[in-house]
Amino acid sequence: MCNDIKNNFEYNLKHIREGDILLAQRLARDGQRPCRVIITCSDSRIPEEMFKREFLGENFVIRNAGNALDDYGIDTLTFAVNHLKIQEICIIAHTGCGAVRVYSQGLMHEFPHIYNLISQNIHRARDIQDLEIANAVGLARRLKERFSNVNIKVYLYDIERLELRNIEIIGSLPSPYRQLSHHQETL
Numbered sequence: 001m002c003n004d005i006k007n008n009f010e011y012n013l014k015h016i017r018e019g020d021i022l023l024a025q026r027l028a029r030d031g032q033r034p035c036r037v038i039i040t041c042s043d044s045r046i047p048e049e050m051f052k053r054e055f056l057g058e059n060f061v062i063r064n065a066g067n068a069l070d071d072y073g074i075d076t077l078t079f080a081v082n083h084l085k086i087q088e089i090c091i092i093a094h095t096g097c098g099a100v101r102v103y104s105q106g107l108m109h110e111f112p113h114i115y116n117l118i119s120q121n122i123h124r125a126r127d128i129q130d131l132e133i134a135n136a137v138g139l140a141r142r143l144k145e146r147f148s149n150v151n152i153k154v155y156l157y158d159i160e161r162l163e164l165r166n167i168e169i170i171g172s173l174p175s176p177y178r179q180l181s182h183h184q185e186t187l
């Protein structure tokens, strides 16, 4: 299963469509104009390529354990919003997330940065009981303060069922979780 990546690349290049080569060349010449930012976990079970229709140029992707954004990630996002003029941020949490487990098991000494970032998110969404969803919604709430004019959507990807569930679009809590709200906090 684990081939050399150059072999993988050359294999895939042989099977690429002519239109995709032209697309790559056009993007190289004219610059990128992505439709959205995707913030998701580094987990290899998340099929990022299934969240787009085009071969290249559609998704500006930030991947980090637990879809956590540190200061560097925030700068990356700032570039996407301010300079690439992207108007939509999609945060994709997933089931079985090891980074969220770091938080739930209190492994703060081994993974202090992951633990701290995820605890900030979950603190912001403590009205939501599912930790993977709370982590993503909490991040959305934090990002909304900084990127107030951008549409932020939260999804949960189920790695076993291969399902992408809508969780939240900025401005309202998702209906299954509305009754769990203790704070009436809106985005």
Ligand SMILES: [Zn+2]
Pocket (backbone or CB within 6 Å): 041, 042, 043, 065, 066, 067, 094, 096, 097, 098, 099, 100
């Ligand atoms: Zn994960």
